Amino acid sequence: MKTVEDYVTSIPDFPEPGIIFRDITTVIQDPEGFQMAIDGMEKFLEGVDFDLVVGAESRGFVFGAPIARDLKKGFVLVRKKGKLPRETISQEYALEYGTAEVEIHKDAIQPGQKVVLVDDLMATGGTVEASIRMVEKLGGQVVKVVFLMELAGLKGREKLKGYDVDSVIIYPGK
16 A cells, blocks of 8 residues: 555655755645645644644645635635735744745734644744744734654754644655
8 A cells, every 4th residue: 555655756866966955746646646745744733622724835825725624714825025916924034045035914813813824844843933934923823733754864843842743654764
């Protein structure tokens, strides 16, 4: 019997020597693989009381939107700066070489709403940490963070101490 990990394509030495790129496009292009991924992520949400799913651009949309639909919750977008049309708040975060900035609509989350963050991959944790900060600035409470994959060697969980974090697949390296 296949597991969701069987659908992930591992590409050695991309984008540079020594790195193994974990490609999720082979997961989502296969109906069985995609369903297994969504089901695996939803399993972590059983018994969790929450109001909204928040997903970061772009692959957080791919996984977060079907989870929100299945669980009958609203879905909120976190996008790169300058992509949302209404009033926003933003959060800058560090990249390996430089910084990036993400935004969320200022009215997307109401004070007291319970939020689940969903994304495809946790590497260094910068994007999800920025997303958490914005949710909390708006008065939301992050009750769970769920990833399809985690690169444990990059220690992203250290940035998420104090939050309930789960990943369907955990790779030990980078």
